[in-house]
Amino acid sequence: MSYKKRIDGRKFDELRKIEAKVGVIPNADGSAYFKIGDTEAYACVYGPKHLYPKFLQNPTKGVLRCNYNMMPFSGSGDRVRPGPSRRSKEISLVTEKALLPVVNLDDFPNAVVDVFIEFPQTDAGSRCAGICAASMALADAGIVMKDLVAAVSVGKVDDALVVDLNYNEESFEGEVADIPVAVIPSTGEFTLLQMDGIIDKDRLLKALDTAKKVAEKIVKIQREALKNKFEIKGA
Amino acid sequence: MDYALKDHIKEYLKNDIRYDKRKFDEFRETSIETGVVKNAEGSARVRIGETEVIVGVKFELGEPYPDLQDEGTMSVNVELLAMSSPEFEPGPPGIQAIEMARVVDRGIRESKVIDTKKLCIRKGELVWMINIDICTINDAGNLLDASGIGALAALLDAKFPVEKNGKIDYKKKTSKKLGITKQPLPITVIKINDKFIVDPIHEEELVLESRLTVTTTEDGKICALQKGGDLPLSLDDISKMIDIALAKSKEIRKLFKVIK
Numbered sequence: 001m002s003y004k005k006r007i008d009g010r011k012f013d014e015l016r017k018i019e020a021k022v023g024v025i026p027n028a029d030g031s032a033y034f035k036i037g038d039t040e041a042y043a044c045v046y047g048p049k050h051l052y053p054k055f056l057q058n059p060t061k062g063v064l065r066c067n068y069n070m071m072p073f074s075g076s077g078d079r080v081r082p083g084p085s086r087r088s089k090e091i092s093l094v095t096e097k098a099l100l101p102v103v104n105l106d107d108f109p110n111a112v113v114d115v116f117i118e119f120p121q122t123d124a125g126s127r128c129a130g131i132c133a134a135s136m137a138l139a140d141a142g143i144v145m146k147d148l149v150a151a152v153s154v155g156k157v158d159d160a161l162v163v164d165l166n167y168n169e170e171s172f173e174g175e176v177a178d179i180p181v182a183v184i185p186s187t188g189e190f191t192l193l194q195m196d197g198i199i200d201k202d203r204l205l206k207a208l209d210t211a212k213k214v215a216e217k218i219v220k221i222q223r224e225a226l227k228n229k230f231e232i233k234g235a
Numbered sequence: 236m237d238y239a240l241k242d243h244i245k246e247y248l249k250n251d252i253r254y255d256k257r258k259f260d261e262f263r264e265t266s267i268e269t270g271v272v273k274n275a276e277g278s279a280r281v282r283i284g285e286t287e288v289i290v291g292v293k294f295e296l297g298e299p300y301p302d303l304q305d306e307g308t309m310s311v312n313v314e315l316l317a318m319s320s321p322e323f324e325p326g327p328p329g330i331q332a333i334e335m336a337r338v339v340d341r342g343i344r345e346s347k348v349i350d351t352k353k354l355c356i357r358k359g360e361l362v363w364m365i366n367i368d369i370c371t372i373n374d375a376g377n378l379l380d381a382s383g384i385g386a387l388a389a390l391l392d393a394k395f396p397v398e399k400n401g402k403i404d405y406k407k408k409t410s411k412k413l414g415i416t417k418q419p420l421p422i423t424v425i426k427i428n429d430k431f432i433v434d435p436i437h438e439e440e441l442v443l444e445s446r447l448t449v450t451t452t453e454d455g456k457i458c459a460l461q462k463g464g465d466l467p468l469s470l471d472d473i474s475k476m477i478d479i480a481l482a483k484s485k486e487i488r489k490l491f492k493v494i495k
Binding site: 025026031042043044046067069072073076079116117120 | 271272275285289291292295312316317318319320325328366368373403405406
């Protein structure tokens with residue numbers, strides 16, 4: 001068995017259709033919507049604001065706090081029980097770590113920046129979509145940042161190297177490796193790296209190299225969305 | 236909220252002027268969109284001004300309650316997501332979310348809009364369980380009415396998934412719908428300084444003295460009530476508020492004509 005053609009007809013290095021917007025939630029200090037294929041993410045930023053209880057405060061710089069949550073009806077199977085799970089807590093943690101290297105909270109000691117990431121609909125790649133949305137929402141909130149973060153999953157389905165796996169590919173019968181990564185496009189550094197599956201080192205490095213190239217495409221769309229809101233028209 | 240703003244809202248109401256210049260019985264621009272979540276069996280997005288909610292209906296299989304052996308179940312849950320307001324925090328549902336969910340639940344349950352007997356697959360063993368989840372995207376006031384409108388729209392949109400040997404194949408939806416015949420809609424009327432107002436924005440909710448949510452069906456019957464706020468209501472107040480709610484529900488019901 002070999003994987004010659006992708007289930008949804010995409011090229012091996014082709015992303016699903018992306019839609020990105022910022023400023024979608026009026027109440028928030030910054031917000032973004034990022035849709036890739038059938039995976040839809042909202043990200044919302046509140047802060048910087050005082051952090052309580054006090055022992056959580058950092059007197060040298062502000063704290064970034066991320067919260068990943070799937071809406072109860074967003075999964076492809078049974079209803080997702082509301083509230084945190086082991087999975088969502090871990091993803092919240094790696095999301096935080098994926099964003100931290102680009103944000104500068106030195107000016108906000110003892111404060112917190114809250115990032116809430118919500119999914120009305122998922123079809124694999126939700127943590128990556130969430131990170132893409134969150135980095136746009138942080139920029140929208142005016143947080144000082146080195147760059148945006150672009151995230152995508154790369155991997156291997158049978159012998160083929162693929163980009164942006166959907167649910168059908170993740171659950172493909174045969175050898176699958178699913179590697180969600182986040183990249184700082186301007187430096188090419190990785191801020192998120194996880195993997196499910198089996199892969200050899202050569203292929204892994206090749207996949208990561210592909211991820212860097214694809215991240216360029218994603219960040220273009222993210223920047224475009226931000227420009228759409230902030231560029232002074234006719235200037 | 237600062238006291239100056241509270242005073243400002245109340246002061247202007249004395250001169251019959253609302254904070255956002257609307258008429259007392261005027262809703263903000265309201266829209267309903269169905270089929271917005273592919274993974275849900277039924278879904279809707281409701282916008283009332285800047286207030287936005289997404290409602291999803293998920294079907295599950297389970298055992299019936301011991302005292303209702305031939306009936307399926309229905310439940311309503313409200314998630315006041317922390318992303319939708321600086322006043323909400325992550326965590327289990329607080330009292331506001333619980334009250335909202337129960338009021339929406341009552342409207343649907345008491346109007347018997349879902350025939351729970353038709354949700355029975357094998358008596359005493361296997362029934363459909365209908366979960367209605369309401370998630371807030373942005374709270375700019377009047378979440379309760381938005382939730383009630385969304386719940387009804389999502390129920391109208393819902394299609395049964397395929398059931399085989401006690402398991403659900405969520406990938407396949409049938410063309411079978413829930414067979415909704417009635418349309419229970421909650422309309423909340425608030426009272427400030429002896430003025431009755433519909434569709435309050437968040438700032439108005441903060442200064443309300445009392446509120447009454449009236450859920451009505453299209454035949455003019457009342458199927459759920461909930462009084463809130465700190466001050467009492469007179470019989471005369473209640474009568475007026477019900478009239479306003481009845482008139483408004485007719486108007487909102489027109490938006491449902493496009494669904495189906």
